Amino acid sequence: MIEGILYVLYAGLIASSICSIWFSIKSRRSLDPRVRGLAQAKTNISMGFMLIILAIIQMFMFRGSTVRVVVGALFMVLGAFNIFAGIRNHGIFSRQGRESNEAGSR
Template sequence: MDQLLQWFFAPGIMITLVLSVVFSFKGRREQAHNIRGLHTARMNISMGIMLIFIAGVQLLLSAESTMRIVIGALFLVLGIFNLFAGLRNHSIFRKRIEQEKM
């Protein structure tokens, strides 16, 4: 079971790490404020999912110790916060971009 979870968590962490870096670079290079915000929101979504995967590793694959549970819970809370903040900002900036097009 642990091997199956490793095959799930490791690629998930790597993919979301690459997406976070790509959206970070795109956001920093963009001149338009709304598109910059959209890329930053996507970066936050990717980073939130990555933190949730890291929390899953800490909580499910490691030997049970108090420190690992605390760190896993902290990563889980930060990941959920990043995910929801990114989703909220993504919808806000997407609406702004659609309003500009009209």
Template structure:
């Protein structure tokens, strides 16, 4: 069970890293500010998910030393902040995209 959980969390982290790289590249190459903002917000969402799952790996799959719990809590807070900011910005730029068309 723990081994399967480790593989699933690892796979989610790997996919979110790849997606954050893709959205970062798209954001930097885009000339349209709305498209740039949407891709940057998607990148923030992916980074937030990556940090949350890294925190879950730290907290759930390994023995609970104090340092490991503190690092996991910091990753969890940063991940939740990135996820919230990305979702908020995505809603903002989606609203601007629909009003511009």
């Protein structure tokens, strides 16, 4: 049972790392500011999930010491902040795109 959970966590870690790298490259290569902002927001969300998964692995899968728990809690807080900031920025850039499309169609 524990091994199955560990495999799922590691698969999630690898998937979120790949998504983070993909969106980071996409945001750096984009010339359109709206596409760049959306890709950076998705990078933040992916990094947030990656940090939370790392925190879960760190805190629950190994015999813990105080330092390990504190580092895991710090990763969890940083991950939650990244997810929150990414969702907020994604909403802002999505609304900008819709507003510019509506203004262009008038």
